[in-house]
Amino acid sequence: MGSRQPLSRSRILDAAVSFADEHGVDALTMRKVADALDFRVMSLYNHVANKQEMLSGMLDVVVGEIDPPATEGSWKDVMQASAAAAHAVLSRHKWAAGEWSKRPPGPHRLRYIESILRILTEAELGPEVVYRGYHAVTMHIVGFTLQEIGYEETLGDNLEEMASAFLEEMGADYPYMAEHVRGHLGDHDHGDEFAFVLGLILDGLDRSTCKTRG
Amino acid sequence: MGSRQPLSRSRILDAAVSFADEHGVDALTMRKVADALDFRVMSLYNHVANKQEMLSGMLDVVVGEIDPPATEGSWKDVMQASAAAAHAVLSRHKWAAGEWSKRPPGPHRLRYIESILRILTEAELGPEVVYRGYHAVTMHIVGFTLQEIGYEETLGDNLEEMASAFLEEMGADYPYMAEHVRGHLGDHDHGDEFAFVLGLILDGLDRSTCKTRG
C-alpha cells in the first residue's frame, strides 16, 4: 500500500511542463520538479540526462499537443487551421515559444515539421517556394506568438493603466507610438491578427508561384 | 598612476555585451562581467539594479547599434533597408533576439519602434494596416533572425555532416524533410531570404490597403 507511482521520464516531463506553465520557465528548478513529484532531486537523473535535455523533452511534449493538420481542404485553409492549432498550444504554454528555437527538434517536432512541409509540397508551389515558405510559416507561428506573449507579460494585467501612463508621460515625444498605443486600447480585434498576417504570407507565396509559372 | 578607469553603467553594459557575444548569454554571470572589468562583483550593483535590469540595458545597447532608417525613398525600400540593418545587428549579437520579447523597451528601442511606425504611417496605408503592419514587420525581424540563429546553433559548424547523417538515418521516415534538408545542403541562396519574406509581408500590406481603398 501507499507506495506512490514510480518515477518515469514521461511523468517528470509532465510535472515540469505544469510547473513551467504555472510559475514560468525561469523559476523551473530540478528540485522544484522533484518536490512536485514527491521525490528527491537526484532521482530525476535516472530518467533525464540533465536540465537542458529535460527542457528539450518538455518542448517536445508541448509540440505533441498540436493536432496534426487535416488531410483535405484547400492548402491555405489547412495551413491556417494547423497554424492556429500550434498558436493555441504555444499560447497555453507561454514559456514554450521562447524555447522553440533554442532546442534541437524531438520526435514530435520532427513529425510536425514533416506535416508542414507536406502541406506546402502538395500545394504544388514549386520546390523553391516550398523551401522558403516553410521558413516563412514557422517563423510566423513562433515569432508572432512570442511577440504576443512578450507584450502580455511586460504590460502585465493592467494594460489600460500602463498605456495611459505612457500616453501622459511620453506621448508627446513619441507621437506614432502614442497612436499605436491608443490602437491597443481601442477596439481593434486582435483575435484574427495572427491569421491575417499568415494570410499575407500564404497569399504572397501563392502569388510568387504564379509569377514563376507565368 | 595606474588607477584604472572607474566603473560606469555604460562600461559594464559594454563588457557584458561583449561577454555574451563571445560565450553566450547563458554563460553570462555577474562575476564574469566583474572579472572582465577587473572589479569585484558587488561593485557592479552601484551602477546596475540587478542582473535582469542589466540584461535589459544590454539589449538596449544592441538596439542602439541599429542605424535609423533613411528619410527618403519609397516606403518599402526604406523598410527593407531598415529591417536589413536590424537583422545585421541581431546577427552580430546572437543572444539578443532571444531577449527581445522578454525585456521591456529601453530608450533606444522606443526610438526604434517610433521610426518603424513613422515609415508605415507616412506610407499612408491607413490606420488599421499600420497597426497590424507594425506587428507583422517587427515579428518578422525578430522571429526570422531567431530562427536563423537557432538553426545555426543546433546544427553547429558541421552542417554538411549532420545533414547527411540525418538523410541516411531518418530520410526514409521523413521524405519531405529529407527534401528540405537537401535544399539546405544545395545551392539555395540564403542571403536574400530575409528580404524575400519581408517582401511578401510588405506587398501584402500594400495590397490590403488598396483593397480597402478600392
Place this chain on the structure above:
DNA sequence: GTCAAGAAACGTACGGTGTACGTTTTTCCT
C-alpha cells in the same frame, strides 16, 4: 589644506542551483 559627506569599491555571508559520486533500496528474472 582640511574636513565633512556622499559615492563607489570591497569583503563577507547566505540561501539556492545543477549535478558528480557513492550508497542503499527496490524490482525483476532466472
Place this chain on the structure above:
DNA sequence: AGGAAAAACGTACACCGTACGTTTCTTGAC
C-alpha cells in the same frame, strides 16, 4: 531464493545572485 540491474537516496561541491556592513575614494566648501 538469489543475484543482477534499475531506481531512489544522501552527501558534497563549485558556482550563482545579491543583501548588508565596511572601507576607500572623490568632491566641494571653507
